Amino acid sequence: MNDDRKTVDAESGDTTENLDFIRTQVRDDQSEGLNEGRVHTRFPPEPNGYLHIGHAKSIVLNSGVSAEFNGKFNLRFDDTNPEKEDTEYVESIKTDMAWLGADWEDREFYASDYFEQLYEWAQHLIKEGKAYVCSLNETEIREYRGTVKKAGRPSPDRDRSAEESLELLEGMRHGKFDEGAYTLRAKIDMAHSNMKMRDPLIYRIRKVHHHRTGDAWKIYPMYDFAHGQSDAIEGITHSICTLEFEVNRPLYEWFIENLPVPHKPRQIEFARLNLTYTVMSKRKLLQLVTEKHVSGWDDPRMPTISGLRRLGYTTESVRRFCNMIGVAKRDSTVDLDLLKFSIRNELNMTATRYMGVLRPLKVVITNYPEGKVEDMECINNPEDDSAGTRTVPFSRELYIEETDFREEAPRKFFRLKPGTEVRLKHAYFIKCNDFIKNDAGEITELHCTYDPESYGGQSPDGRKVKGTLHWVSAEHAVTAEVRLYDNLFREPFPEAEGHFLENLNPESLEVLPNAKLEVNITDVTPDDRWQFMRHGYFCLDSKDSKPEALVINRTVTLKDSWAKLEAKGKGK
RNA sequence: UGCCCGGUCGUCCAACGGUAGGACAACUGACUCUGGCUCAGUCGAUGAGGGUUCGAAUCCUUCCCGGGCAACCA
Numbered sequence: 337m338n339d340d341r342k343t344v345d346a347e348s349g350d351t352t353e354n355l356d357f358i359r360t361q362v363r364d365d366q367s368e369g370l371n372e373g374r375v376h377t378r379f380p381p382e383p384n385g386y387l388h389i390g391h392a393k394s395i396v397l398n399s400g401v402s403a404e405f406n407g408k409f410n411l412r413f414d415d416t417n418p419e420k421e422d423t424e425y426v427e428s429i430k431t432d433m434a435w436l437g438a439d440w441e442d443r444e445f446y447a448s449d450y451f452e453q454l455y456e457w458a459q460h461l462i463k464e465g466k467a468y469v470c471s472l473n474e475t476e477i478r479e480y481r482g483t484v485k486k487a488g489r490p491s492p493d494r495d496r497s498a499e500e501s502l503e504l505l506e507g508m509r510h511g512k513f514d515e516g517a518y519t520l521r522a523k524i525d526m527a528h529s530n531m532k533m534r535d536p537l538i539y540r541i542r543k544v545h546h547h548r549t550g551d552a553w554k555i556y557p558m559y560d561f562a563h564g565q566s567d568a569i570e571g572i573t574h575s576i577c578t579l580e581f582e583v584n585r586p587l588y589e590w591f592i593e594n595l596p597v598p599h600k601p602r603q604i605e606f607a608r609l610n611l612t613y614t615v616m617s618k619r620k621l622l623q624l625v626t627e628k629h630v631s632g633w634d635d636p637r638m639p640t641i642s643g644l645r646r647l648g649y650t651t652e653s654v655r656r657f658c659n660m661i662g663v664a665k666r667d668s669t670v671d672l673d674l675l676k677f678s679i680r681n682e683l684n685m686t687a688t689r690y691m692g693v694l695r696p697l698k699v700v701i702t703n704y705p706e707g708k709v710e711d712m713e714c715i716n717n718p719e720d721d722s723a724g725t726r727t728v729p730f731s732r733e734l735y736i737e738e739t740d741f742r743e744e745a746p747r748k749f750f751r752l753k754p755g756t757e758v759r760l761k762h763a764y765f766i767k768c769n770d771f772i773k774n775d776a777g778e779i780t781e782l783h784c785t786y787d788p789e790s791y792g793g794q795s796p797d798g799r800k801v802k803g804t805l806h807w808v809s810a811e812h813a814v815t816a817e818v819r820l821y822d823n824l825f826r827e828p829f830p831e832a833e834g835h836f837l838e839n840l841n842p843e844s845l846e847v848l849p850n851a852k853l854e855v856n857i858t859d860v861t862p863d864d865r866w867q868f869m870r871h872g873y874f875c876l877d878s879k880d881s882k883p884e885a886l887v888i889n890r891t892v893t894l895k896d897s898w899a900k901l902e903a904k905g906k907g908k
Numbered sequence: 909u910g911c912c913c914g915g916u917c918g919u920c921c922a923a924c925g926g927u928a929g930g931a932c933a934a935c936u937g938a939c940u941c942u943g944g945c946u947c948a949g950u951c952g953a954u955g956a957g958g959g960u961u962c963g964a965a966u967c968c969u970u971c972c973c974g975g976g977c978a979a980c981c982a
Contacts, residue, residue, distance in 0.1 A: 354922050354930095382982055417981060474980060483978055485910045519980060529911040531978045540980035559982050582913060583977045605913085607975095612919085618982095660931065662921040664914095667975055671919045674932050684945060719945070750943070759941060793941050804941050870942050898943040 356663040358397070358604055362405055362574055371573045371599070375407030378572050379438070380447075380563065382414045383425035383547070385618040386633040387432040387641045389654070389675070390609040396658035397606070398576055399438040410570055411440035415448050416562045418546035426547070428633070432641035437651050443570075447562045448548045450569055454557050455509065457565060457595045458520055458539060462501045466594055467538065468493055469504040470521045477519070480526070481534050487527035488534045494523060508541050511554040515541045520555075524590065532587050536560055564588040568597035575601045578608040579665065609661065610669040613823035614639045615836055629840060630824070634879070636889055637824040637844050647821060648865055648875035648891030653679040672823065676892050683865055683873040683891070688716045688723060691761065691806040692853040692868035694818055696735035698810065699782045701766060704732040709809070712792070714762045728854050730763050733810040735852045737870075740805050741782060743771065746908045748901065750802035752782070758803040761869065765790040765801060806869045813852035816886035819877065820846040857886070865891065 355363060366373050377398040381391065402409040411433065415421050433440070461467035470493045472480060482488030496504075501520075508518050520539035528534050538561035543554050567575045575588075582605045592600055610616060615624075616639060624630050624638070634642035644654060657678040661670050691714075710730045717723035736752070745753040752758050757767040770783040789796030793804070822844050830839040853868075860866060865875045872893040881887040 356921085360924090380982095384982085414982065420981080477980075478978070481978060483910085486978095488978090516980070531911085534978085537980055542980080556980095558980075563982085579913075580976060581982085583911085584982095586912095607914090660920080662931095664921070666914050668920060671932065674920070677932060680944095689942075689944095715941090718940095718942085748943090761941060763941095795941090801941090803943085806942075867942085867944085870944070872944095894942075894944050896943070901943080 357665070358574075358576060358606060358663055359401060359404070361604060362401055365573070365602075366405055374571070374573055375402055375405035376410070376571050376573045377402045377407065377576060378410035378412050378567065378570065379433070379440075380412045380414045380566075380577075381429050382417070382420070383422060383429060384417070384420040385425060385622060386428050388616060388618075388621065388639045389611065389641070389644065389657075390616045390639075391432075392436055392641060392654055393609045393658045393661065393663075394576070394578070395433060395436055395438050396655055397663060399440075400659075401574065401576070407573070408443070409438065409440055410443040410445055410572065411438075412445040412447065412566060412570065414559070414563065414566075415446050415546070415548065416557050416559060418542065418544045418556065421547055423547050428642065432645075435645060435651060436641065437655060445566070445570060446548060447557075447566050448546060450562070450566055451549060451553060451557070453569065454562060454565060457597075458505065458557075458561070459502060460595060461522065461538075462498050462505065462520075464594070465498065465523065467501070467520055467522050468496045469501040469508070469518050470494075470535075471518055473516060477537075481531065482526070484531060490526050491521070491535065494535070505539070505555075508539065508555045509553065511543060513541060515543055517541060522561075522587075522590070524587075530583055530586055532560070532583050533590070536587060560584055560587050561591065564591050564601065564603070565595065565597060567601040568592060568595075568599045571599045572601045573599075575603045577603060577605055579605045579667070580608075581605055605665070606663050607665055607667055610667070611639060611675065612669055612672045612828040613825050613830070614672070615825070615830055620836060623837075624824075627837075629837065636819070636821050636877075639824075646878050646889065648873060648889055649679050650682060650865070653682045656682070669829070672828075680873065680892050680894075683867065685719050686717075687865050687867045687873055689714070689718070689867045689869050690854055690857055691728065691808055692818070692851055692857070692871065692874075693735040693737055693806065693808050693813075694820075694848050694851045694868070694871060695738040696808075696850065696852045697738040697741060697782065698780065699734045699736050699766075699784055699807070701732050701734065701764075701786045702769070702783050703785045706732055708732065709811075712762045726856055728762070728856065729809045729812045730760075730807075731809045731811050734760070734807045735810055735813060736760075736782075736805050736807050740803075741768070741771075741779065743779065746902075748908065750898075751805060752784075752803065757787075757801050758805055759790070759793050759801045760786075760807045761804050762793050763791075763807065764788070764793065765795070808852045808854050810852070812855050814855055814857050814886070816851050816853055816857070816888055818848045818851040818874070818888045818890065820848065820890045822846075851888070853886075858883075867894075870894065 379395050379398050399409045470491045519537045521535045524533045526534050539555045542556050585603050588603050634646050636647035711727035712730050713725050740751040764786040766784040766786045768784050771779050772781040774780050824844050825839045826841040827839040830836040873891040877887040877889050
């Protein structure tokens with residue numbers, strides 16, 4: 337599974353495992369007997385949005401580390417801000433994690449499970465003289481906090497007695513005060529060079545319904561007061577999170593040191609995943625959804641797990657991608673091509689090849705008998721002999737790809753043009769003699785002749801053709817809607833210049849309502865992925881496809897060196 | 909600009925004082941009943957200066973560049 341991380345020495349053939357800095361740390365901790373050699377990780381999402389590929393990186397990392405070091409892995413919802421959170425998100429997160437193959441066994445926890453314990457620890461801090469109830473309002477708190485360059489000054493309530501703070505906190509808890517009237521703050525250092533240490537808030541009053549605790553609480557702990565302690569309660573040994581929490585680490589450690597917690601977890605940060613041609617922040621993804629730039633969180637263009645799944649990505653391809661990109665501490669942006677490679681590479685080995693004409697052009701084989709039908713034997717997967725063959729009906733009237741014929745074609749155009757011969761895959765050689773145009777000057781029909789000697793696509797006399805085209809018998813074709821997806825954004829860094837929405841790709845979705853597909857397509861199931869030859873990899877749309885009206889998504893294209901040639905003007 | 913973190917091929921990761929390597933991308937060519945795949949090959953990097961050392965991407969130092977931190981978000 338983790339071969340992606342191994343280096344093979346060219347001369348000796350020895351395999352050495354290049355552990356990333358986190359696994360190196362965990363390995364060292366374990367061998368030194370820290371936490372009695374236990375390794376326990378967790379993935380701590382806030383249930384306020386759908387999981388995306390960046391979360392997948394964290395999930396694969398956290399669950400992978402626990403598996404590799406014989407440890408355990410928890411799922412814990414960081415549900416300390418009821419305003420944005422919802423059970424819809426809890427459910428989708430569990431679905432997506434399970435799909436990713438992460439196994440938290442029976443350890444599904446919630447920070448809200450610990451509200452009572454957290455409250456007791458808050459009281460403990462007050463009694464120790466390390467926390468106080470503060471009456472400053474939001475503006476005042478900001479002002480008293482100072483700036484990054486200027487020390488803050490103490491709140492007038494900083495020396496409030498423990499008895500008084502305890503009583504006020506109790507009142508806060510039971511709704512005796514309005515939102516914003518009081519906060520509970522840790523008493524640390526108002527002049528600390530790290531802003532997070534300037535008497536951080538640990539509880540705020542919020543008279544909001546919580547998706548799990550209902551209306552039981554009128555106060556909710558802040559992230560910093562919940563996260564480390566939750567880790568400690570669960571016996572987490574390595575609390576792996578993203579870089580933006582680096583400045584929170586001293587505070588994380590302060591609570592662990594100053595509270596009678598049962599375990600001493602340690603926080604390690606890594607760089608979050610960025611991908612070209614997309615955005616990754618929950619806020620922006622939410623905006624795409626609410627402003628209807630996409631059809632939902634699971635729109636196949638979204639970088640969400642549900643979007644990628646609907647697009648056709650497999651668990652294995654996403655996991656492999658996560659292992660390929662590595663783990664480090666520097667800000668980076670991975671090329672979207674690497675993600676595409678991960679699925680293309682897998683599907684090349686596993687996907688059945690079908691023929692599907694996306695933009696149909698009628699072809700009449702004028703010398704083929706009317707009413708005759710031949711079953712042509714087609715190889716299912718040239719990469720896998722065990723995949724066997726299937727038959728596809730051939731008849732006088734066919735469809736080929738509109739783009740496979742040109743009245744006037746450059747020299748390197750190997751497809752059909754007047755007077756030249758090409759092969760129809762697994763069928764016959766044909767030659768184009770004539771074509772019909774409508775009033776608009778568009779080519780509507782081709783008249784071709786076939787060589788009966790070339791049955792099966794074999795050249796009868798050793799002559800070669802440059803082009804091989806896919807085709808579908810008109811009479812037997814299944815008509816379906818095919819959705820072609822392209823990058824959501826036209827710029828590799830949509831946030832770099834201008835507003836990200838201005839960089840949306842207007843052509844990210846192209847719907848082809850009249851695709852003509854070989855009959856065998858009716859055999860596919862919702863779990864199948866297949867290749868439409870010369871096009872790419874496809875799957876059924878899990879939401880919109882019905883047996884009588886197929887809707888098909890293109891997961892990823894095949895590489896297209898002809899398109900590249902032509903784009904560079906070298907097709908001549 | 910106070911504090912913290914980080915700068916290695918176009919991109920991502922590795923090299924942990926001892927030959928800068930892999931993957932993706934790009935480019936050549938071969939092969940091909942998918943202009944796919946495969947195969948062979950090419951291009952291509954240690955931010956800059958100084959120091960330590962027999963030897964520095966790695967240690968020290970100065971500078972430069974990028975990111976994070978001043979929500980009652982996480």
